[in-house]
Amino acid sequence: MRTFTARILPVAFFLLAFPLVLVATAAAESPVFTHLVESGKPHGAKGPKHKKPFFHPKGIEALDLAKKRTELAAPSGSLGSGAAGAPSSTLLGLDGVDEASGALDVDPPDGAIAVGPTHVVEAVNDTVRIWVKTYDVTGTLSGATVAVSAADLNTFFGNHPNCYTAANDFFGLVSDPSTDYDSAGDRFMLTMISFDQLFFTSSLCIAVSQTGDPTGFWTIYAFPISPFTSVLDFPRGVFSGDGQLYVTGNLVLCCDANGEPFFDHARAYAFRKGDLYAGINTNPQIVVVGNDPESGLPADSLTPAQGAGTAGMYFVSASNPSDPPLAASTVTLWKWRDPFGANVFTQQGHVAVSSYTQPPNAPQPGTTFLITTNDARNLTAYWFNNTVYAAHAIGCTQGAATVACVQWYQLGSLDGPPALLQEGIVADSTNPIRYRYFPSLAVDKNARVALAYSYSSTAEYAGLAYTTLSALSASGPLGSEAILKTGEGTFLSTRYGDYAGTALDPHDGLTIWHAGEYAKNFGGSTEWGTWVSAIQITDATSTSDFSIAAVPASPPAVLPGATPTYTVTVTALNGFSGAVDLSVSGLPAGATGRFSPSSVSPGATPATATLTITTTSATTGGTYVLTITGTAGGVVHATTVTLAVKDFALSVSPVSRTVKRGKSTSYTVTVTSLTGFTGTVTLGPVQGLPAGAPASFSRGTVTFTSGGATSARSTMTIKTVRSTLPGTYALTIRATSATGLIRTVGATLVVQ
Template sequence: MNNRFGSGAIALLTASIVLASSLSVANASATSARGGPHFRRVAASTAGAVYVKKLPAPHGARAGLHPFRPVSALSHAPRPASVPVVAAGDIASGTSVATASTEQVLTGFTGVTLSQQVAALGNDQAVTPPDPQIAAGPESLLEMVNSSGTVWTKSGSLVKIFDLNAFFQVPSGYTFSDPRVLYDGLSGRWFASGVAFVAPSYGSVLVFAVSATSDPSGAWKIYSADNNANVTHDQPKIGVSTDKFAISFNEFLNAALFQGASTWVFGKAAMLQGLSNIPGEAIGPDSSRVSIVPAIELSATATEYMTYNNSDCGYSGCNAGYPSVGLVSLTGDASNGTLAWSEADPGIAGTSQPPAADQPGLPGSIQTNDDRLLTTVFENGLLWTVGNDACLPPGDTAVRPCPRLIQLSTAGAVVNQNFDLGASGRDLYYPAVHMDSAGDMYLVYNISSTSDDVGVRITGQPAGSAAQAVATPQTIQPGQGLYTCFMRWGDYSGAALDPATPNNVWVVGEYAGASSTNCEWATFVAQLTFVAAAPAPAFSLSASPTSRSIPRGGSTSYTITVSQLNGFTGTVSLGVSGLPNRSSASFSPNPATTSSGLTVTTGRRTATGSYSLTITGTSGGTAHSITVTLQVT
């Protein structure tokens, strides 16, 4: 189960495995996919309280696996998506679709690394993949990975590193996995979750927590629910509304046989009060739905929205009878048994399982898992949800892993945008999406290729942009070496709004760190914002006077002024057209920087009349024209 590094201070790496499973298990607790699922009453109990700053050193190593579990034994060759693929080239090449604003990195620093958490907390922390997540509060950042938490200042100084096994008070012999964390600006509290499992049965228990204040290094209340000796709760994901805390996850019998997706919902007020037992309601396991993602909600609503990919009919099934995205609305009160599930399934072009990603000299050496949705965010009636897909990037001949981005209006369940992000010759995977207070969308994801070690990349879409337009992508942290530990990567990236500066969003992604063992994952944390794009340097032309009158055989002149705009420093080449017959024109100087004299000379046989002369100035690929009048008498 455990694999050792060949050298270095880290002695142990907990291996990750892939377990096949089946979708054939009948749903025991939900009605048909198109019916309204019925909830059952459940409860969560407190596991205790912790004070992060006072968490002790680890109390003994835990062995365990952090596997990826596919929801189906079925697989198919990656196929290109039948949606638009937006080119995501280098920032220098400008091959992406332009937006009116540019994305800027305000702050960036290396977050927690594998060797750092092992050195601080012990060899049981040598696990992969890290599943990095980030949340931002008024003053601090909270990063969680497998299996440590770190509190950071917003300038990148480490405040505290702690063991998530100790934080969540997992039972003896269990191993923590799959962290999620968010800061709820409506309540001023932090919420976190995960799962603890035990080998060899892979029985598991849900664990989640809420902070007592807005300080993540202070006190937290820890809860647990659904402790099952034989069922594995895989990749739980959380969301909160004004009155609900929702946690959704896939269920596997002994980590092998897919049972279905489950959702447990608790009253948020009871958690905020720190009650010892909190009532709730649950649905599932439902084998007709997979990998449901509760939305991180940035605007006040009692409805908790959730999404799931219902479009890969050959892998996870299409319970609506056609490829769609499942949009779930949870209403009612989970604390008194009135919770209600309402689902719309707007059609989308189907997704496909992505191929494995390349590294230099190691084609297909990074697992990209499947095409489940990974993160969902809601604000003011708009919802973004993202996951992995397979696509054929423009100009490429190979199908590659590509992020799928879907934007919906929750009113009417309308799909506004549905597209892939692709780059010729490069693999893009494990996206996370978020929005700022203006509705700007931010995306963080991984990039690698036969010439690029695995790095962290960003793009986004300012509010009001044309559909499928994205800001020019940027690699904000290049990979520093190969990564060869079991092919396991991800399983997701993270993003979060900064409540203190709500036009900014924080992101975190995994990258390949420098290591003699090629087993060093690291995380990179960055604060992003959109700023109005600076206008390009330009020039304008004007003429004085704008009209001249001369007899045949005479000459006249105009002064052409070049106005330099937005820092323009180039020269402008001038030309004129529309001259009468038997006449000539010259500029002095030409090219010009600030002004030039245009002299027009007519002949004795020049035809009389009024002529419109077009004066054109050219600099690089930019040209501007003005007209003047010449009257020949």
């Protein structure tokens, strides 16, 4: 979270001198729709720098003291000295958003990255950049072209009036981005905290792309944080396989007796992906996180696990020591089950790991100015095959020196008390002066982990490096340490990080992308830059493979009876040859799918097939996720597309009426537009009426228009006469669209 200190001080004085009565606003749950716009800021055009503060749960003074004394309790770094093993390579390196292209020159950037089949999205504190990937004929990543160079996130989120940004609020700011890609729904998301410094109030802003193309339109929500004078600091957001979006954060309240903000507790939020994708009003579920089992104080900085493929979400936190105590040794696993049903949030348990201290600040050449490494909170978590990997920065002894190191873990037995499967510290006694900090990791489909981080030393400017891990490997890191980007100069700033981002590429399940900060030279001065890398780990035991993709991922909605088509592309990887059989599942009732051809054989060039979906009048409206599967022997890969059917539906209330002969009764008939249905619907006739008892409608027709109301009501009145025979009548209310689509609903009439 960042603030403009120059503005805060006079405002804080004003609030103390003239207390205001603050009333919390109603929940901001309605979305707005917009798209990313280039900021127009020329490269190299630098404005005033704005530094955001860092909140440690026990206060920055306690953290500074713990860092100064960390040498007394720092563990040895011998657990993770690099070992030769699975080789890896960097397929691509891209200059990302930097201080010159950022909208407000915010320091530090807080890096986040998401990767889809075609696009790469990098977000920093106030700017987003998007690339389109390119591949050669063998299916190997060969490059990336900038599609959006620098879109201002203050302007983007400022389209929602309840996001407090510099574009719509003089004291507004956005900060702490998270971004992720949902393979099942083919959508990108971006979450940030927005903050009004005048009232010390905030809202959680969430944007989801309306298709798989992040350069197109997005849907933006704003959810107010309560109480009114509070900020959700350090929010982290990820998609999950259970149909939810999860966001965690540290609640910071204003203010203590000295007028300083203070940490109160950690929170987790759950949002329905379906609501966000549909652009409808929605509310989150919220849980308050309990205490850390080692300190007995409120746990902080829970990290939701990326890639979670099971129902619910797993979170990891690490004890965050101050002085006293100097050291900690506890990593805790949490789980949230069925947030919109049973809604059970539990501390699954904790494991004892090698003792660690706060990471000392890192040196750099040519100056005594240190790079801030923040604290020992957990920074990254990734789910794979019912285990979770996690990592953070700590203080450790490397050679004879106490330095900042990266400590990592793998946890198993996730649905009971967790087990520590393996742990390690990335350190190298042959290079004892190198400090490592701000780690981030992801796991490929072969269970290989790329663990990337920042580094510097008295001989090395601040750059980026990585190593590799393996599932249940006693040797710890498999690959030797490799440099992603060397630093280019001395970085004279009190802030760095605060975190980096790593994501698995769904194109092949093998390429791991990383975005992080490095010291970038601007021709005479050094400021922050970001570097985006594509890493691939070679596994000697891997075999040839293929990937599968389909377009359009989210085509426009069709009427029942239409026959939409999709192009399916199968690409050979690592010399794959053979036939791939295609199938589709997830079709709604009344719809069938056919491939032409039903089997393809990719080679030097990808092979394509056309999937034709045939719908009928029996296909009801809605958005359906179709899974397209390719099978070759024992190798199976799948991709998803959506089928949107626009339709209308009838409902009646009440479903039964009782009337005396000679009297009248009425029902409310509601016509609802589904998935963007437009056109005129005519009500009637009504079948099953008793003789001499006609039905009439207050509105005989209803019309739906694009962007208009999505439901309409008509009162159906039935008039009986004295000669109407008593009995129970099953009525069928019919409605017909202008295109001939017929929908019915049943009701009961009891005549006495």
